[in-house]
Amino acid sequence: MTEVLPVRSRSDLRRFIRYPFALYRNDPHWVPPLLIEERRRFDPKKNPFYEHARIELFLARRAGEVVGRVAAIDDDSHNRTHGDNLIFFGFFEAADREAAEALFARVEAAARELGRTAVRGPANPSLNEGAGFQLDAFDTDPYVMMPYNPPAYPRYAEAAGYRKAKDLHAWLFERDQPLGEKIGRLAARVRKRYAPVVRPADAGRFKEELATLKYLYDRAWERNWGFVKYTDAEFDRLAKDLRLVVDPDLVLFVEMEGRPAGVGLCIPDVNQVLKRMRGRLLPFGILHFLRRRRIMDRLRLAILGLLPEYRNRGLEALIVHELYGRAIAKGYRQCECSWVLEDNRAMNRGLKAAGARLYKTYRIYEKEL
Known part of the structure; x- marks a missing residue:
């Protein structure tokens, strides 16, 4: 059984940041971020994004092992600018469909707790940075500030009830x-x-x-x-x-x-x-x-x-x-x-x-x- 728990300690944050390194260790197209920059990204004292948003991090675990991660991102600037009442999911990684379903469900629960009426994503943490699930060209390396994911992630999202909001093209x-x-x-x-x-x-x-x-x-x-x-x-x-x-x-x-x-x-x-x-x-x-x-x-x-x-x-x-x-x-x-x-x-x-x-x-x- 997969359980999803919030990141509460330094060791949890370390697992959250390092999980993609384990997940993609045999993927020739994944580009590892700088660990020092990832730690800064999730530090409210060093990342100005936190001045107008809150990010809650979650880890999925099964039999004591990390099998996924996700962030629930409540961005006041977005909702105010567009008149929306939603939160974003981001920094999504999952070992399999079971982990993905548990992660999506936890973000949706966080949205309901905040009175939000929709979940959109992925945004990492906003559309100004890496956003969207890649749909094709999986035999290519991502360019700077662009995301990368396995082919299964869009299927996981659709199986969990998510539908297309917008496509972004790369030429x-x-x-x-x-x-x-x-x-x-x-x-x-x-x-x-x-x-x-x-x-x-x-x-x-x-x-x-x-x-x-x-x-x-x-x-x-x-x-x-x-x-x-x-x-x-x-x-x-x-x-x-x-x-x-x-x-x-x-x-x-x-x-x-x-x-x-x-x-x-x-x-x-x-x-x-x-x-x-x-x-x-x-x-x-x-x-x-x-x-x-x-x-x-x-x-x-x-x-x-x-x-x-x-x-x-x-x-x-x-x-x-x-x-x-x-x-x-x-x-x-x-x-x-x-x-x-x-x-x-x-x-x-x-x-x-x-x-x-x-x-x-x-x-x-x-x-x-």
Whole structure:
């Protein structure tokens, strides 16, 4: 029989964090997170997400062994922003269907205790970070800040009564697949017609550039399904982490008439480094980190957006065209554009026209209580 108990002690938290290392020990595509970062993630004193949300962690056990884990995430910012009355499940792992059913049932009980009327997920801990169950392409490694799971997890969710809430698409650009000719012609027309300024981020003005990025991110995505703004503390924390790996030449701002209009941001795929580190900086992980520039040959286009008043002018194509040329010049061989909402037709059509291939889908599930 499987029992699910809350994480109450340091030893419980250690088991919660380390369980995926045991579960995926023979999986060639799982990328282990840094243990030091995972401990920080679940520390309310160090993770600013806890300033507007509560996370309760649970472990599933059977015959004295851990067979799963899950988090119940009650996010005030999400419910306030979208007028919802739900909690999220996240950080889900299960050894089998029995463990999965017990974990889902415990999250649902937590939701009822709080008076919530639905459970949605997975979100780890929000849609601003890894979200969704992967549905396909299980023979590929996940890109930075994207989730990974076995093929069984979507089946477990559906068997427990969860239904699709939204699909998230991941598109892949490859160096040996030339950029669509239409994109080049459109980019040239956009330059001629609107005279936009496309410039890389200025590393010497980090704080100012960060403020511009947050302004664009908040405004460009504010009406997206499920979008919740980062708090200043969350955004600063994210920027501090990414500053170690982001190449300013692959962070492009578009300006119109001297004002910021849009942004495209590519992140070198640090997962290629983390996979070698096996969760630890010491004794040898630090060597891989120091060699990260030579190891990483993949990118993730994590942000591509325009302010509402500058859409439908072809500026997205201009950003993609410029980033593609810069990435090829720097020797990158692949770039994943993720994630894109399934019903963002303009972006999905544009990426397809640019020569990208839809190769992976993630699904957000929901269950009414």
